[in-house]
Amino acid sequence: MSVILCTAGYDHTIRFWEALSGICSRTIQHPESQVNRLCITPDKKYLAAAGRHMVRLYDIKSSNPNPIMQFEGHTNNITGVAFHCEGKWMVTSSEDSTVRVWDTRSGQVQRNYQHTHPVNDVVIHPNQGELVSCDRGGNIRIWDLGESKCTHQLVPVEDVSMASVSVASDGSLLAAGNNLGDVYIWRMYQNHDSTTLLPCRVFKAHKDYLTRLLLSPDIRLLATCSADHTVRIWKIDMNEEHLEAIPEGPGSSNPDDPNHQSNGSPNQYVVNGNGTSNGTSTPSSISTPNPIVSGGFSAIANPDSRSQSSGSLTSTPISPASFRTLTELITQRRPLPCDTVLDNHQRWVWDCAFSADSAYLVTVCSDHYARLWELGTASIIRQYSGHHRGAVCVALNDYSNPP
Known part of the structure; x- marks a missing residue:
């Protein structure tokens, strides 16, 4: 299978599609819960479906409708899933x-990191040695797997749920979006012993909730999905060096979506929970990476640096000079150029996936449809019809060779 395209959602089914014809070639029942996220292993052999409490792993090439493995241990909905580049380990958020x-x-847990709020998303840094996660308290955390601790915490707007995070394929950028529709982009600079994060863009991408955000494989585009029924495609200029500032005060919008379920939804926009960071010893299957993140720029100062064994935050506070620079730039919000608006959706757009060449995008929507877009013309190439309720997650792998 040169192209693997899967969608899932509230109708408790996972559907495999022939990408070019739009024909549904296989349907897997997922009766225990709706599916919140999908992820294809890099070798294209397996599909992970994240639902309530567990992730099920399915054999893509087999006709067996039953999972070949289950990962159990979370006590609430699983909101994010991603695989190590060789498939040796998997990360989930909940x-x-x-x-x-x-x-x-x-199928055993090797790491268990604690946020203080429900976690909305998690991604793996291309160096395979760090994780980036975000939560409903507005926190973005970077976890060093080698040291088994949180090394950076970014809090653009406290208590405003951070919905989604994405890291550039070369590790140069970190992008995040929140429930106000604001997007934050940091440059990530790495050397042999540290990572520095510098804010380079802040702008309002949508007037309503941002549900998913994704950097394209070629790092030239940023896709943002929203409750406003649109997907916007933003152009990225990698030569841009200007620092930008935190945007103006929070806006307001209505979180109610008639097709959004409180039990098991991909993103429930609730802030609650508590906990402390926790780390464990390095598991045998996770190799210790080159020395990476240890302090650096943080959007919130946390001088309470505890021992590495606790896995808690050890960030470098912002200097007064840096704080003044950010304050002076507050009114200078400059968005990325909006290249395309994909506005044929009828309801909330929940998820998206770029093609390997960054020329196409697949979106899934509460109107039950998945759509394949040609970004150069902003036109729908295929519309995938078959879900009986909202489609909320998509996975696409069209790389010619496994990584």
């Missing part, structure tokens, strides 16, 4: 306020 790393061979 509304139970944890981020967990799993051995894909044994």
Whole structure:
């Protein structure tokens, strides 16, 4: 299968599609819960479906409708899932306020990191040694797997739920979006012993909730999905060096969506929970990476640096000079150029996936449809019809060769 395209959502089914014809080639029932997120392993052999409390792993090439493995341990909805580049381990995020790393061979938990709020998303840094997660308290945390601790915490707007995070394929950028529709972009600079994060863009991408955000494989585009029924495509200029500032005060919008379920939704826009950071010893299947993040720029100062064994935050406070620079730039919000608006959706757009060449985008929507867009013309190439309720997650792998 050269192209693997899967969608899932509230109708408790996972559907495999022939991308070019739009035909549904296979349907897997997922009766225990709706599916919140999908992820295809880099070798294209397996599909992970994240639902309530567990992730199920399905054999893509088999006709077996049953999962070949289940990863159990979360106590609430699983909101994010991603695989190590060789499939040796998997990371998940959950509304139970944890981020967990799993051995894909044994199904056992190797890491268990605690947020203070339900976690909305998690991604793996291309260096395979760091995780980036975000939560409903407005926190973005970077976790060093080698040191088994949180090394950076970014809080653009406290108590405003951070909905989604994305890291550039070369590790140069970190992008995040929140429930106010604001997007934040940091440059990530790495050397042999540290990572520095510098804010380079802040802008309002949508007037309503941002549900998903994704940097394209070629790092030239940023896609943002929203409750305003649109997906916007933003151009990225990698030569841009200007620092931008935190945007003006929070706006307001209505969180109610008639098709949004409180039990098991991909993103429930609730802030609650508590906990402290926690780390464990390095598991055998996760190799210790080159020395990476240890302090650096943080959007919130936390001078309470505890021992590494606790896995808690050890950030470098912002200098007064840096704070003044940010304050002076507050009114200078400059958005990225908006290249395209994909506005044929009828309801909330929940998720998206770029093609390997960054020329196409697949979106899924509460109007039950998945759509394949050609970004150069902003036109729909295929519309995938078959879900009986909202489609909320999509996974696409069209790379010619496994990584």
